[in-house]
Amino acid sequence: MNTRFYNARILPLDGGAPMVSGELIVSGGRIAAMGEHCEFDGRLDREIDCGGNLLMPGFKNAHTHSGMTFLRSVADDLPLQRWLTEQVFPKEAQLTPDDVYVLTKLAILEYLTSGVTMMFDMYFYRDSIAQAAIDTGFRAALVGCANDYGGSAKETEEEYARFSKLNPLISYRLGFHAEYTTSYPLLKDLADMVQSLRQPFYTHLNETAAEVESCVRHSGMRTIEYLDSMGFFDYGGGGYHCVHVSAREMEILQLRGMTVVTCPGSNTKLASGVAPVYEYLKRGIPVAIGTDGPASNNCLDLFREMFLVTGLQKLNHGAEAVDAAEVLTMACRNGAYACGFDDCDCLAVGKQADLILIDLRQPNMQPLNNVEKNIVYSGSKQNVALVMIAGKILYERGEFFIGDDPERIYAEANRIIRGMK
Amino acid sequence: MNTRFYNARILPLDGGAPMVSGELIVSGGRIAAMGEHCEFDGRLDREIDCGGNLLMPGFKNAHTHSGMTFLRSVADDLPLQRWLTEQVFPKEAQLTPDDVYVLTKLAILEYLTSGVTMMFDMYFYRDSIAQAAIDTGFRAALVGCANDYGGSAKETEEEYARFSKLNPLISYRLGFHAEYTTSYPLLKDLADMVQSLRQPFYTHLNETAAEVESCVRHSGMRTIEYLDSMGFFDYGGGGYHCVHVSAREMEILQLRGMTVVTCPGSNTKLASGVAPVYEYLKRGIPVAIGTDGPASNNCLDLFREMFLVTGLQKLNHGAEAVDAAEVLTMACRNGAYACGFDDCDCLAVGKQADLILIDLRQPNMQPLNNVEKNIVYSGSKQNVALVMIAGKILYERGEFFIGDDPERIYAEANRIIRGMK
Numbered sequence: 030m031n032t033r034f035y036n037a038r039i040l041p042l043d044g045g046a047p048m049v050s051g052e053l054i055v056s057g058g059r060i061a062a063m064g065e066h067c068e069f070d071g072r073l074d075r076e077i078d079c080g081g082n083l084l085m086p087g088f089k090n091a092h093t094h095s096g097m098t099f100l101r102s103v104a105d106d107l108p109l110q111r112w113l114t115e116q117v118f119p120k121e122a123q124l125t126p127d128d129v130y131v132l133t134k135l136a137i138l139e140y141l142t143s144g145v146t147m148m149f150d151m152y153f154y155r156d157s158i159a160q161a162a163i164d165t166g167f168r169a170a171l172v173g174c175a176n177d178y179g180g181s182a183k184e185t186e187e188e189y190a191r192f193s194k195l196n197p198l199i200s201y202r203l204g205f206h207a208e209y210t211t212s213y214p215l216l217k218d219l220a221d222m223v224q225s226l227r228q229p230f231y232t233h234l235n236e237t238a239a240e241v242e243s244c245v246r247h248s249g250m251r252t253i254e255y256l257d258s259m260g261f262f263d264y265g266g267g268g269y270h271c272v273h274v275s276a277r278e279m280e281i282l283q284l285r286g287m288t289v290v291t292c293p294g295s296n297t298k299l300a301s302g303v304a305p306v307y308e309y310l311k312r313g314i315p316v317a318i319g320t321d322g323p324a325s326n327n328c329l330d331l332f333r334e335m336f337l338v339t340g341l342q343k344l345n346h347g348a349e350a351v352d353a354a355e356v357l358t359m360a361c362r363n364g365a366y367a368c369g370f371d372d373c374d375c376l377a378v379g380k381q382a383d384l385i386l387i388d389l390r391q392p393n394m395q396p397l398n399n400v401e402k403n404i405v406y407s408g409s410k411q412n413v414a415l416v417m418i419a420g421k422i423l424y425e426r427g428e429f430f431i432g433d434d435p436e437r438i439y440a441e442a443n444r445i446i447r448g449m450k
Numbered sequence: 451m452n453t454r455f456y457n458a459r460i461l462p463l464d465g466g467a468p469m470v471s472g473e474l475i476v477s478g479g480r481i482a483a484m485g486e487h488c489e490f491d492g493r494l495d496r497e498i499d500c501g502g503n504l505l506m507p508g509f510k511n512a513h514t515h516s517g518m519t520f521l522r523s524v525a526d527d528l529p530l531q532r533w534l535t536e537q538v539f540p541k542e543a544q545l546t547p548d549d550v551y552v553l554t555k556l557a558i559l560e561y562l563t564s565g566v567t568m569m570f571d572m573y574f575y576r577d578s579i580a581q582a583a584i585d586t587g588f589r590a591a592l593v594g595c596a597n598d599y600g601g602s603a604k605e606t607e608e609e610y611a612r613f614s615k616l617n618p619l620i621s622y623r624l625g626f627h628a629e630y631t632t633s634y635p636l637l638k639d640l641a642d643m644v645q646s647l648r649q650p651f652y653t654h655l656n657e658t659a660a661e662v663e664s665c666v667r668h669s670g671m672r673t674i675e676y677l678d679s680m681g682f683f684d685y686g687g688g689g690y691h692c693v694h695v696s697a698r699e700m701e702i703l704q705l706r707g708m709t710v711v712t713c714p715g716s717n718t719k720l721a722s723g724v725a726p727v728y729e730y731l732k733r734g735i736p737v738a739i740g741t742d743g744p745a746s747n748n749c750l751d752l753f754r755e756m757f758l759v760t761g762l763q764k765l766n767h768g769a770e771a772v773d774a775a776e777v778l779t780m781a782c783r784n785g786a787y788a789c790g791f792d793d794c795d796c797l798a799v800g801k802q803a804d805l806i807l808i809d810l811r812q813p814n815m816q817p818l819n820n821v822e823k824n825i826v827y828s829g830s831k832q833n834v835a836l837v838m839i840a841g842k843i844l845y846e847r848g849e850f851f852i853g854d855d856p857e858r859i860y861a862e863a864n865r866i867i868r869g870m871k
Contacts, residue, residue, distance in 0.1 A: 098816070102823035108769045139813035142832055297761035298827065300769040328814050328828035333757065340718035340758075348529045348721040392560035392856070393749050393831075395519070396864040402523035406719065407749035410814075411563055411831040436811070443817040 037079035043375035058420035087146025089364025092319025095136035100324030133161035141424035165431035170368030176206035182218035207233035234268025253278035293337035295321030317363035353405035386415035458500035464796035479841035508567025510785025513740025516557035521745035554582035562845035586852035591789030597627035603639035628654035655689025674699035714758035716742030738784035774826035807836035
């Protein structure tokens, strides 16, 4: 399938090249040519007039629990610990692998409406998650979530071997749920596994003040210090949330070359706090952006997250903090690197064709004074005209091309939650 | 023009009635009937199958400067005072009445995409603003913005008389720009005018800490105390922003029956602070929601504002603070009351047909566990399927019916900013 986009503005976001007006040719799932005028020898299956609208890399959702779509708006307005123990855990225990398959598809539909081309997904029944991604054509990094209620180092190691070579759309990262749900013997097994596989490691880190205090009480160390002392981050990796982080812990993040995945929508709604993103950037710690799960956020919308990433830092550090270009780097590039999808980060010849078309002919994008600021400060789902992943169009002008009927997926999601005790 | 909506979920938001499934009939610009099945004798011009989607009152944007669309993304990442003096004022000085007319139309297009059916607009060239609203069919309350750089009590009084009876779509509220832009002689004239007309009064109030400190330095009183001591709020009214407000000033807001218009997007982006909305609600002070101008926010999206209204309070007061139902009351009802559009607040027989159709058959609205929470926590512009004002459809499935060509409006807005020094 060869596709030519023409009459486009192209924002490469490759860290240097400016916006160009021209065309972009996709062949074999990758960008074959890009520029003012392109040479291409192959047969074109489709030519798309972009009408002067904007091609850019897709947004990367670097932390989510997609299967939690069934819990959207079921339990809100509760703090994290009560929300987990009273609402989330009892209902999750009733899910089947088939449920997680269809609930993940529901999340993928929502990602597509928001221009998201990749998810870094931590949830159980990972075979179902991978299958939902492969069947729809979506790109997914899976991460283990072993904890005292299920999972082991052995299972994680087995998954790493299996999922890493399953499909080009799938990657796998070592990880576990969180320090506060995992007791010492399992932690020790997982730390040994990291030393044996020599791979980056990802987990929920320092999301709430209570969780850090609890770690200090039993270990004498804050969470990042404690896990680092066990060698978890010897090969890098990253932390989801990283809201309550000391200066010493920031040094560890720097030293280990770790990525922080900030989830401002979830941290706001669950009253967990504001992550020190401004400090991370000053120290050169890469920051990626995640929505967290749809039960805590409650939506899977990178536009909302992008505004919050900069807005909350401005509230704490002044209106100059964290400009639009920095936010786009976080949203498009850093999430790809965290997942090992290094060739999905930007628009350049040879890169994966994971791209979106942003409709600029909408009132919130006019006048066209500054495209990057328009996207970060005024952009919304309504501007997403097309989403392509690995050269395949999955969403175009409000229609989904994912090999399944959205209405069937909605009906199934409603059936699943209605059937629960 | 008589319109029948059927196969709809209807959320009246009248303060009591629950959601019903049924139909709603509009005649003569008002709701003629509503319920499971409706009797209607007249001829129906159009019947709309809502496909199970949601009819609800339109959102009210209770503070904006619509004409500032030309400055979107021109100057960002600056604190309020530098942003005003270095960027905004010099460019605004170059605007003509024709410019404000077309720039207001651009804002109206954007309101429609966000389900907004009314604006409370403070900007200059108010004849142009009123004309833009009337020509497009949009509902607008105008408010005077006299200050040391232009305007007077006499002009404000003349406008009050003229705009109050201009058109059913238009209302007018007494007001001025802000204490910090207005010196004593003009303040005194305006205060005398309030006593003579005995009308509610609206102005920017306590937006930044610096502005309140400056008022204390020259008057010995904080801004709300100072203006109240001059009698400005003897007949009620309200304040835009109200971010930095003392307990004594909250008592004044209560005593005078004033409305607070909170603008969390603008306050966040300009680093002005977080308004104490949680305290206002505890004291029974009505809160409405505004976007502020598109140069400070930078978008005119009530969905973003609704999430921020509750999210920022949760960050400060815990996850239980300010639930979804309270936010919808602010967004749909309180803004209408502030502008004197008392019959545009909710869906009920006899009320103005200012309503929107929310597309629930989108992934961010599924499963349908709780419609109100879905709208506040997961809703986006993408869910706005139709907007009707005074019985006339202005926006439907992405198309505008405003008697003008959006492409022409975009071109004009670009021409205006490009032509400026």
